């Protein structure tokens with residue numbers, strides 16, 4: 075308590091300073107060209123958004139008005155917004171709302187079409203009246219049946235990477251930042267939440283007000299509407315969830331406050347005010363999404379034993395790497411995710427110790443090796459700086475950005491020492507708060523503040539090989555985990571003796587189990603699986619990491635005892651990268667393919683469009 079009271083005044087001062095800073099950030103944009111946005115911010119760009127939206131569950135439509143405050147520095151006659159399938163009713167300008175004309179550019183695959191609005195050199199406000207399309211890629215409308223409570227419908231958005239343009243006409247590039255206010259009207263039984271300062275209880279009017287005082291890019295615009303309740307974890311963290319899930323979730327995420335404190339100790343103050351979680355229904359396609367102030371999180375990490383909470387460390391870390399300092403284009407995505415994986419594991423280490431962090435690092439290396447084997451060691455897509463021009467930037471959501479990015483930062487840490495690297499990172503976050511950066515701007519900063527022309531250090535880090543070269547550079551740090559050596563020895567003993575008793579007393583944590591399962595021999599028999607299952611109860615596990623690993627083996631080795639659980643898992647769980655590998659495994663045999671198609675008939679309706687479109691392709 076003493077420590078806390080000492081910390082608070084300091085944070086308040088920093089928060090106040092930040093308030094001034096974000097205004098500067100919104101006015102002082104790093105204007106870079108982005109192949110995934112039609113907007114031309116060098117001519118006219120947005121600074122602030124006032125949203126007035128109505129959420130219509132019957133029509134599965136959002137309608138309303140987006141009023142943009144713009145900077146028309148170049149005195150242009152046109153401002154360009156991104157738009158995907160929006161139905162634009164009218165557009166007006168300025169305080170008097172003078173009607174203006176608009177036109178659309180040519181439709182382009184993945185990125186939609188430009189919305190070109192005629193403005194005058196004096197225009198400072200543009201009001202767009204619009205409705206969303208049924209196919210809006212950012213919106214998932216859930217039926218009551220698809221929620222935990224089964225009584226009310228639910229809506230959530232997923233704007234990253236380039237889907238914000240499907241529910242709000244915007245300059246949809248991560249290099250363009252703006253503040254926002256919103257008024258959202260929803261059915262009276264439901265609560266609305268956004269990536270902003272949020273209400274904690276429902277009101278009688280169904281009208282909710284939001285304010286995001288920090289300049290954010292469009293991919294961090296988020297909205298959720300449902301039968302949602304709130305419970306505080308501590309004074310600045312808490313959990314939103316459906317009432318049925320809330321108690322369990324609050325228990326599972328009890329460490330949230332400690333995580334924020336550990337993160338601040340590493341890289342400076344948390345600048346967003348509150349840090350809350352929203353536990354989504356199971357169709358949420360990701361582990362988590364770092365929407366500012368309100369991380370959206372999959373319910374599949376509620377294992378009942380707090381064993382999967384490190385994903386919160388990841389989403390929280392994005393409050394610095396990603397939300398505070400942002401990749402300027404999706405070709406610089408590693409700046410968001412590589413930094414976040416590094417930061418996540420440092421928080422993990424602070425809270426759960428080096429043994430835990432070491433295990434994570436071993437998995438990271440496996441994931442990187444797999445990604446490179448998949449993509450080809452010479453593929454340009456294995457460079458950290460990528461080029462997804464003409465492709466969907468979602469394709470870049472792979473372990474090059476996440477794990478090669480992570481290992482690049484590890485190799486810098488190894489070259490300069492942790493203390494110096496931490497000071498560098500702290501300065502990087504402070505110096506670029508509420509700004510977006512390209513890879514080149516980061517490298518320039520790295521040269522100026524860390525490498526400082528030292529040729530030996532430059533060679534040791536080998537930036538070029540990491541950022542502009544394929545595969546895995548030679549100076550990657552070696553990783554290993556003491557716990558995994560113990561498990562390797564236990565495995566060897568089991569293979570010799572067939573004795574399973576005692577194993578489950580040694581192999582306890584989620585990571586240990588995952589590792590053990592991943593190291594089981596390729597010629598594993600169903601009889602051996604049955605013996606292991608009797609000891610570990612892997613088939614009945616509620617830990618989705620363990621389930622994914624075990625069910626993959628069960629399919630591969632025709633372990634029929636897991637069939638029913640696999641079926642239920644695939645129907646109930648919509649987390650994309652926790653189900654797609656199982657469909658892929660099933661598709662390896664004709665009879666598995668039949669099972670996959672049969673399960674999918676029931677499961678498809680529970681998945682997010684992003685998920686079912688990917689699986690449609692697999693199963694076609």
Ligand SMILES: [Zn+2]
Pocket residue numbers: 388392410411414
């Ligand atoms: Zn992330």
